[in-house]
Amino acid sequence: MATLFSKLLTRTDIDGGLAIPARSLGWLEFARQRNVRVDDKVIIQEEIVKNQDTATLIRIEVNRKLRVFGADIWGNVKN
Numbered sequence: 001m002a003t004l005f006s007k008l009l010t011r012t013d014i015d016g017g018l019a020i021p022a023r024s025l026g027w028l029e030f031a032r033q034r035n036v037r038v039d040d041k042v043i044i045q046e047e048i049v050k051n052q053d054t055a056t057l058i059r060i061e062v063n064r065k066l067r068v069f070g071a072d073i074w075g076n077v078k079n
Contacts, residue, residue, distance in 0.1 A: 001045045001046070001047040001059070002045065002046050002047075003043060003044070003045050004045060004046050004058075005042070005043070005044040006042070006043045006044075007041070008040070008041050009036060009037070009040050009041070009042060010038060011038050014031055014038060034062050034077055035077070036077070037064065039064075039065060040062055040063065040077065041062070041063040041064075041065075041074065042060065042062055043060070043061045043062075043063065044058065044059070044060050044061075045058070045059045045060075045061065047059065061076060062076070063077065064077050
């Protein structure tokens with residue numbers, strides 16, 4: 001799976017000014033549904049699947065930094 005885009009989000013990104021993903025329809029709705037916050041990391045990945053037909057799957061993942069026992073870890077944000 002290849003990473004197409006990865007970015008730590010800023011207030012501008014969340015409020016509608018995200019330079020790359022916001023150009024696609026539905027970014028603001030996606031951000032609200034996932035409760036995306038400042039400093040979350042958005043990762044857009046592409047995977048090419050070859051079965052009978054070749055298809056491209058796009059995965060959008062949102063990760064949030066958590067502090068556990070003094071260490072920072074990244075966890076996947078579920079809606």
